[in-house]
Amino acid sequence: MTPGEDSGTRLLGLIGEHLDSIRAQLTDEQYQLLLTRLRALAETPPDDSRAVRRAFQAVRLCLLPLPFDHPVREAVDSVRLVATAPVSLPVVLRTRELLARLTAGLASTPALPAEPPAPPDTTAIIAAVERRLLRTPALSAAEVRGRYLGSAPPPELIRLADPDLGDRYPEFQFEPGGGAPYEVVLEVNRVLLADADPWGAADWWLSGNAWLGGGPPVALLGIRPDRDLVGAAVALVEGD
Template sequence: MNQKEDGGAEVLGLVDEHLDSVRERLTDAQYELLLTRLRALADTPGGDARAVLRAFQAVRLCLVPLPFDHPVREALDAVRFAGAAPVGHLAVLRTQMLLARITADPDPPPETSAVIAAVEDRLLRAPALSATEVRTRYRGAAPPAELIRLADPDLGDRYPEFQFEPGGPPYEVVLEVNRVLLADADPWGAADWWLSGNPWLGGGPPADLLGVRPDRELVGAAVALVEGA
């Protein structure tokens, strides 16, 4: 991902970055349990948001024995206080790639990289505004940080169009939901939530329900994801 990762993925990335010291600071039994929990997270159906969150929480508990000043433990505390959690099935795919590296496989499964690329391509093909168009709406001022901004390798920053009222500013409920989903940290995960089917909302993409379903239902579905309700 080109964008800053969500809190859960940041923890997983730090485990990868500091794997040697994580191994040194955990007992053999603790380390084996960590690997077991990572495998469980990697095998979790990405569409089951509750199961993803539960599996990540299990991984997090395995890392609690690390010293308080260890980078991974510091990130754990930051995730706990911020209420951040993996969003959607991209977290599972990231875990699969991490586990491939941990188990001494230098290359992630080709299908995993292909799936991530396909998800990103699907999200980038959704109608979007360019950075210039968004700045024009804000008369040159910086748009709200809560807006989802996706980095297109060919077209630059793109803002999915569903976030905006026709010809106007963003929907207030979109900004509220994006804050819940930590869209500034994980724009890809937040975009995937809005643009994929959602079982809590009858199976359709939440983006299609703006102005159709009550705002509180959209916010509630996002909160349920993050809190594992």
């Protein structure tokens, strides 16, 4: 068994073992997003190793809010999922097993009240997350194309699809005064696979980050050394 296969499937096993404490530590919004990302991973074709790696990374991002001493959070930091064919199948199969247990009610859960509340609307929760991210100042697609004289902007830039305004590029990615993108932003976005998961990458930049002292990474642009920001992203994605 490869190191990536062992750590990847081990993390998924730990999620199943500690589901109660994960649920207690995450907000309703964070927990439902985790379940949504697990479903997406379970539905990923196992022979598409790059897609599996991206979907697995999205699951890991959802676990970042857990306390550092939580066994699942510790496993998140140690996982190094290598995008090779032997890794993909066990990871997808383990995810499907986990979801089957949840569906069958075999996972450990707290006692339910006599009249349990209706389950939260996952679609509405995800939409709320997206609305929060869309509230950050952004440039329109036309404004960004203008900076590149009509050429396509770098694919590493985070591009969020606004249902009312079209594609939006969060403004924090660019140097002040109409400048080019920060090189460190492009580098971090490559690490976070922002071209495949722009919402996850945007959430990383705009949410608190324990690796960087608790504040959002976006507030540290030009303040902390670039290597610190890149290192925090690499530590999340690669587990180094």
